[in-house]
Amino acid sequence: SSELTQDPAVSVALGQTVRITCQGDSLRSYYASWYQQKPGQAPVLVIYGKNNRPSGIPDRFSGSSSGNTASLTITGAQAEDEADYYCNSRDSSGNWVFGGGTKLTVL
Amino acid sequence: QVQLQESGPGLVKPSETLSLTCAVSGYSISSGYYWGWIRQPPGKGLEWIGSIYHSGSTYYNPSLKSRVTISVDTSKNQFSLKLSSVTAADTAVYYCARHDYGGNSYYFDYWGQGTLVTVSS
Numbered sequence: 001s002s003e004l005t006q007d008p009a010v011s012v013a014l015g016q017t018v019r020i021t022c023q024g025d026s027l028r029s030y031y032a033s034w035y036q037q038k039p040g041q042a043p044v045l046v047i048y049g050k051n052n053r054p055s056g057i058p059d060r061f062s063g064s065s066s067g068n069t070a071s072l073t074i075t076g077a078q079a080e081d082e083a084d085y086y087c088n089s090r091d092s093s094g095n096w097v098f099g100g101g102t103k104l105t106v107l
Numbered sequence: 108q109v110q111l112q113e114s115g116p117g118l119v120k121p122s123e124t125l126s127l128t129c130a131v132s133g134y135s136i137s138s139g140y141y142w143g144w145i146r147q148p149p150g151k152g153l154e155w156i157g158s159i160y161h162s163g164s165t166y167y168n169p170s171l172k173s174r175v176t177i178s179v180d181t182s183k184n185q186f187s188l189k190l191s192s193v194t195a196a197d198t199a200v201y202y203c204a205r206h207d208y209g210g211n212s213y214y215f216d217y218w219g220q221g222t223l224v225t226v227s228s
Binding site: 032042043044049054095100 | 143145152153154155158166167168169202206209210211212213214215216218219220221
């Protein structure tokens with residue numbers, strides 16, 4: 001399968017930890033990359049590889065993977081982390097696929 | 108600093124061809140990386156359309172493959188998207204992006220700001 005499945009919505013209390021997951025067969029071959037998108041803005045890469053953060057991304061963002069599931073964890077969620085989050089990977093056919101996205105609400 | 112900027116008509120008629128260009132600055136396309144197009148219908152998620160490698164190899168979303176062409180113009184340091192026979196379902200914000208491979212992961216590291224294309228008569 002070339003699909004990546006994400007929960008549509010997740011909520012977290014301010015300052016608490018939240019995990020956003022992404023499931024798909026392609027994740028057995030490649031690590032996912034993760035993107036944050038705020039309303040009206042282009043997506044921003046937040047995690048790639050085993051657990052790599054681009055310059056400027058806070059260290060409260062981390063990534064992990066097990067089997068066909070990739071996870072993005074935000075430790076100590078802040079109000080500014082409220083956004084849509086998308087995972088992405090390359091599938092066995094050589095195509096790229098995005099997950100359906102998870103809307104994160106910070107309470 | 109790598110920058111990408113989409114340009115093209117904001118309104119396209121049904122059955123016509125959507126054409127967009129992504130101008131790249133701060134990096135020479137011919138030097139490496141993949142260069143891709145992603146779209147996002149209003150209120151919906153991201154959809155990968157296709158990508159081109161700096162060598163010219165192309166990769167297309169199977170669901171759009173019959174209608175999509177991506178090409179590179181190294182002399183202008185830009186790449187382009189053509190999507191034929193458009194319908195209202197092709198109305199979306201279209202993004203161009205650079206993507207790379209590292210640490211057993213592919214990732215889109217630089218994005219354009221996006222351009223809204225509406226398909227309507």
